[in-house]
Amino acid sequence: MAAEREKMYECEVRRRRVKVGGGYEPFWKVKNVAVAMSDSDTEFRCKDCQGEVKILGRTGKPGTVPYVEHKSAIDAEFCSGGMVFQKATDGREARVSERPVR
Template sequence: MAVEREKFYECEVKRRRVKATGGYEPFWKVKMIADALVDNDTEFRCKSCGGPLKVFRRNIENAPPPHVEHKLKSDSEYCAAGMHFLKATDGREARPSQSPVH
């Protein structure tokens, strides 16, 4: 029996932009995973809870397209987009990650 996995095809990636006063500042931008990989982005976080994500870059025939999933089960259990949160029947409320990526 196959294990059901959480899959997100969109997340936030860390980018940088020019500040009005000079220099650069970091910011988070929502992107599709496939586009982020083509652009060589390296820092990813969940767009719902801000938690760390694991990237799956598979380019194998019949495999799912590039995607991410929560690294921490606790994030999936309390993230509004998390598989474990969506399946929960105990009335829990969504919350930000307790280990957010800054």
């Protein structure tokens, strides 16, 4: 039996906007992973714990939808959006990643 995979279809992408005094400032925007891929975004993080994620399922085969998974198992265990956290029965508390993407 194949292991069930964590699949999250939304993440945050780094964008930039014009500052009031001139120049640009970075900010994070929640996006659907498929939309972010079509927009050619390059910097991603988990929308719930701000941890590193990897993009999977982007082969372009019919029926496949791009998604993200946590790179760190610790982040997956304590992220409120992660499958491992949601299935846990030990009363753990959700938290921000120990190494958040800034």
